Amino acid sequence: MTCRKRSQDIQQFVVTAVQMRQIEERVFAAGMPVAALMEKVAGLVARRVEELYPVAAWGRVGVLVGPGHNGGDALVVARELYFRGYEAVIYCPFSRLKELTESHHRYCAALGIPIVGDTEALRSCDFLIDGLFGFGLERSLTEPISTAIHQINEGSQPVVSIDLPSGLHTDTGAVMGTAVRATHSLCLGLWKLGLLQDDALEYVGKAELIDFDLPLTDIQAVLGTLPRIQRTTSERAIAHLPLNRPPTTHKYKMGHLLLICGSRRYAGGAVLTGLGARASGVGMLSIAVPDSLKPILTAQLPEALVLGCPETEAGAIAHLPDELDWAAYHTIACGPGLTKEARAIVQQVLGSQRSLVLDADGLNILAELGTVSTLQARQAATVLTPHLGEFRRLFPDLAEEMSCRVTATRAAAAQTGAVVLLKGARIAIADASGATRINPESTPALARGGSGDVLTGLMGGLLAQAEASPGHSSLIDVVQSAAWWHAQAGILAAEERSELGVDAFTLSQYLIPAVQKGVGKG
Numbered sequence: 001m002t003c004r005k006r007s008q009d010i011q012q013f014v015v016t017a018v019q020m021r022q023i024e025e026r027v028f029a030a031g032m033p034v035a036a037l038m039e040k041v042a043g044l045v046a047r048r049v050e051e052l053y054p055v056a057a058w059g060r061v062g063v064l065v066g067p068g069h070n071g072g073d074a075l076v077v078a079r080e081l082y083f084r085g086y087e088a089v090i091y092c093p094f095s096r097l098k099e100l101t102e103s104h105h106r107y108c109a110a111l112g113i114p115i116v117g118d119t120e121a122l123r124s125c126d127f128l129i130d131g132l133f134g135f136g137l138e139r140s141l142t143e144p145i146s147t148a149i150h151q152i153n154e155g156s157q158p159v160v161s162i163d164l165p166s167g168l169h170t171d172t173g174a175v176m177g178t179a180v181r182a183t184h185s186l187c188l189g190l191w192k193l194g195l196l197q198d199d200a201l202e203y204v205g206k207a208e209l210i211d212f213d214l215p216l217t218d219i220q221a222v223l224g225t226l227p228r229i230q231r232t233t234s235e236r237a238i239a240h241l242p243l244n245r246p247p248t249t250h251k252y253k254m255g256h257l258l259l260i261c262g263s264r265r266y267a268g269g270a271v272l273t274g275l276g277a278r279a280s281g282v283g284m285l286s287i288a289v290p291d292s293l294k295p296i297l298t299a300q301l302p303e304a305l306v307l308g309c310p311e312t313e314a315g316a317i318a319h320l321p322d323e324l325d326w327a328a329y330h331t332i333a334c335g336p337g338l339t340k341e342a343r344a345i346v347q348q349v350l351g352s353q354r355s356l357v358l359d360a361d362g363l364n365i366l367a368e369l370g371t372v373s374t375l376q377a378r379q380a381a382t383v384l385t386p387h388l389g390e391f392r393r394l395f396p397d398l399a400e401e402m403s404c405r406v407t408a409t410r411a412a413a414a415q416t417g418a419v420v421l422l423k424g425a426r427i428a429i430a431d432a433s434g435a436t437r438i439n440p441e442s443t444p445a446l447a448r449g450g451s452g453d454v455l456t457g458l459m460g461g462l463l464a465q466a467e468a469s470p471g472h473s474s475l476i477d478v479v480q481s482a483a484w485w486h487a488q489a490g491i492l493a494a495e496e497r498s499e500l501g502v503d504a505f506t507l508s509q510y511l512i513p514a515v516q517k518g519v520g521k522g
Contacts, residue, residue: 074131
C-alpha cells in the first residue's frame with residue numbers, strides 16, 4: 001500500500017474509546033513497547049507544535065500534565081520543546097501518576113524545567129499544551145482541575161490539545177463538567193468520534209490527525225475492512241460524483257429528476273431547490289409547482305419542464321397532474337416550500353416506486369401522519385434529511401439517543417430502512433445496515449433559510465444520475481457526496497463573501513466553483 005493510499009484510508013476511519021483501546025492492546029500485545037510508542041507520538045506532536053508556534057515568536061510554553069499516558073505524552077513534548085530552545089513550564093497538580101508518566105516527570109524535573117501546581121505561572125506563557133486527559137474520560141472533572149481549566153479558558157493564549165481537549169467525552173463530544181477550549185486539537189492515531197460531534201465544536205478548534213503508523217491489520221481487526229463509521233474526505237466524496245460522462249451519452253441517460261415543491265407562500269423554496277438540482281448536472285429536470293408559480297420557475301430555470309398543478313385557496317399544490325407518469329423519473333425530491341396543506345401529495349409520493357428524497361414539509365407531514373415505520377415497506381430507496389427539530393418530531397422515541405447524534409441517526413435509519421441525514425454543523429448520515437458517514441467540515445454561513453432547499457435539489461439530481469447508471473455508487477455514498485459538495489460551496493462562498501454574505505441563492509452559485517476547486521486539489 002502506498003503512503004498516499006494509507007493516508008487517505010486513515011483519514012476516513014473513526015473510532016470510539018473502546019475501539020481505540022482494543023487497537024492499542026493489539027499493538028502492545030504484538031510487542032510494541034508502550035514507552036517507544038509514547039516517544040514516537042510525542043515526537044510527532046512536538047514537531048507539529050513547532051510548526052504551528054515557532055520558537056522565535058512563541059518562545060515560552062506552558063504544558064498541562066495529567067496523571068495518565070496523555071500526561072506522559074505532554075511531558076515528552078515539553079522535554080523536546082525544551083531541547084529545541086523553548087522556555088517551558090509544567091503544570092501538574094496530581095500527586096500520583098502512572099509509572100511511565102512519573103518517569104518522564106522525574107526527568108523533566110532533573111532537566112530543571114519548572115513544575116508547578118497552580119496556573120499562575122502559566123499566565124506569562126505565549127501558548128499552552130493541554131495534556132491533562134486523553135481519550136476515555138468517563139466522569140466529570142472536579143476541583144481543582146475544573147477551576148484550573150476555567151482560568152485557562154479565560155486567558156487569551158492559544159491552546160494545543162493532545163488527542164482531544166481535556167474534559168470532552170471521547171464518543172459524544174459532550175462536556176464532562178468543564179473542558180479546555182483548544183485552538184488546535186492534534187488527534188492521535190485515528191479520529192475520535194467525539195471530535196466530529198456538534199457538541200464538541202466550541203472546544204475543538206482546528207482539528208488534525210497525527211498518524212503514528214498504527215498497522216492497518218490491527219485497525220481492520222477491530223473496525224473491519226470497511227469501518228461502520230467513516231469520516232468523509234474530499235477524495236471519497238469526489239470519487240462518487242458524476243464528473244466524467246461517456247462520450248456518446250445523452251440527456252435521458254443522465255437521470256430524470258422530479259421536484260415536487262413550493263407554494264404561493266414559499267415560492268422561493270421551489271426556485272432554490274431547482275437551482276441546486278441544476279448544479280448537479282442531472283440530464284432532465286421536471287418541477288411540479290402550484291400553477292401560479294409556473295411563470296416564476298420558467299423564468300429562473302428555462303431548461304426545466306415545469307408542471308403547473310391545481311392549487312388550494314392558500315396556494316399549495318392541491319393534487320398532481322393526472323397525466324403524471326411516475327415511471328418517467330429516476331428520482332423524486334419532495335418537500336421544500338410545500339406547506340402542510342400538501343398532505344395528500346406526500347402520501348402519493350410515499351406510495352410511488354421511485355427513489356425519494358424527503359425534506360422540509362415533506363418530513364413534517366410524515367411526522368403528522370405517524371407513518372415513519374412504514375417506510376420499511378417502500379421498494380425504492382428513501383432519503384430523509386431532517387434538521388434537529390424535524391428529527392425529534394419524526395423520532396420522538398429516540399429522545400434518549402440524542403446525547404450522541406451519530407447513535408441517534410443510526411437508530412433512525414435502522415427503524416425506517418431509509419438513509420437518514422441529520423443536519424447540523426457536522427452532518428451525520430446513516431443507512432439501515434449501520435454504515436455511517438460524518439461530514440467533518442462546514443460553516444455557520446449555511447445557517448440561512450433556503451440552504452437546505454439547495455441541498456435537496458443537489459442531492460436529488462445526484463441520486464437521479466446514480467439511478468440512471470447503477471452500480472458505481474451506493475446510496476449512502478451519493479448522499480455523502482451531496483452533503484460534502486453543499487458544505488464546500490458554503491465554505492468557499494464564506495471565504496470570498498464573509499459568513500454574512502452567503503444567502504441561499506448565492507450558495508447555489510458557488511456549487512460549481514466549489515467542486516472545481518475540490519477536483520483541482522485532488
